Amino acid sequence: MDEIKESDTSRHFLRQWIEEDVAAGRTGGTVVTRFPPEPNGYIHIGHAKAVCVDFGMARLFGGECHLRLDDTNPTKESDEYAENIKNDIRWLGWQWSGAGDGKEPGFYNASNMFDTMYAIAENLIKAGQAYCCNLTQDEWKEYRGVPEKPGRPSPSRDTTPERNLEIFRDMRAGKYADGEWCLRAKIDMASPNIHFRDPVIYRIRHVSHYHLGDKWCIYPMYDFAHPIEDALEGVTHSMCTLEFEVHRPLYDWVVDRLDEMGMLVVRNGVKIRPQQREFARLNLTYTVMSKRLLLQMVTEGRVAGWDDPRMPTVCGMRRRGFTPGAIREFCDRVGVTKVESESDTALLEWCVREELNKTALRRMAVLDPVKLVIENFEGTRMASKPNNPLDEASGSREIPFSRELWIDRADFQENPEKKFFRLGPDREVRLAGACIVKCVGYEKDADGKVSLVRCTWDEGSWGGNAPDGRKVKGTIHWVDCATGVKAEVRLYDRLFTVPNPMQDGSDQFLKYLNPESLKTVSAYVEPSLAAAEPGERFQFERTGYFCADAKDFSAAAPVFNRTVTLKDSYKPA
């Protein structure tokens, strides 16, 4: 795995916050953070930002970051999701660390804490701080009121602890149906913060859990479980997205209860009180970042799966050809603030070009082939080209060159535009790495499309410049017809046609799907490309960055995915 560079981002507010706590000795000597995904989907570039913040801050302060699967709601979770989340985080270059709650260091399941959470709930009941409630969901909604007006107490609010304990134990024992009873924290029905109006902390769900099977039929709610997980793991800094800001008082309320119960972790003599802070989630132009909508596109077959290269998922971007370093660089560059913003996809693309320009081997591929014949050329020569002109250590390669070649249709114009300096009647151009040719004629098919370009070559220009010193402005790429390899090339473009597909609401986003987000072409590529490794990345000269498809590539039937085009500043005058 490549080295993760030190973030050179300025000291953002979370970093300053942690610095202060370290200076004040509140961490007990170790900064501990956590990344807590729910295993109910694949992680996307938005999660990647959170991963970089959580793991990045731990790394910066020499602490540890736990990977915790927040699996408190069994209805949508699965092992498949859990495994892929772990895989994607590793691929991004991060490794969780810390004790862990089983055999794997740094790895936790919230569900492994269910026994403790249950005990804490019973303690709350005994202390008169929680009660069982049998209001229906509709009733509970009605009692809770609206933000503008105080709510009313549940009729069960003053049930005795003894009776509550009895009901709660019966809930656990499976005596009740889903929704019949729930456990609520007893806080303040008049609070302006609706999360304080006696929030539900345990609900009945007769559903098998992917990790624990049928051990439980009651499951803790996020607001109750999350602070317990953080506290018991000894997490010092719990960073999450902005929408949890209004949950923070409740988070602190639960931590206070744990403190009263003497359950907070003590490290090096310091009692660890986990604290939550919130930062803005990542939004990206021309895509959507909601797990629900991504799932919808997968299940409706709008894309080929979670790892479709057009998806903003980590696995999709991996298959598209993005590098972990480019994704990390992007996350670093968008910064960490509390401002809800929309980052420009162009920055992401810049990040991947920036890396691949330095590392990707150059190859030639003709995506829209037109035949070119060099009338006065005979036999075969070997053209030599550097694998990467920016990296001498990458060496060079020999490419067969003969009388008939493929060139790209866009590199010939019958009536050249002003400022077009590639091929046209009577024009000269350099065939990259080979020689200068002059167009002496061309043919068209019945549809009027150019079908053949006739040239002659300047023998003296082989491997260098014209012997008489004349300048040739254009250089084009080519593939030898005799030895070139046929390949399927998948040209990916943005998934949506507008910067914000959610502009008319989340139920309307599909109408902005880009019908041209995938174009598959039959191309000719230079022979060495047949030996590519699946997943290997290249620059197709003058065209873009591509990778051999990790799933579908084979030497017999090569398949390449376009990661991103090269920047193109050609504009006809």
Place this chain on the structure above:
RNA sequence: UGCCUCAUGGUGUAAUGGUAGCACAGCAGAUUCUGAAUCUGCUUGUUAUGGUUCGAGUCCAUAUGAGGCAACCA
């Protein structure tokens, strides 16, 4: 008719009372065996109105705008 956030070029960010800077995008030009890369230059900004201060993007007040909160989701 509640509570909580937030507001700096087109976009993303920095400036922690003392010269509004960086990156991406865009536009020029140089260079080039990739119209890439590289190099040079340029355009564009503190939501508004008051106040405090020698000095305000920063502190205070008001206004305006944007977002979040009313799942037994996370």
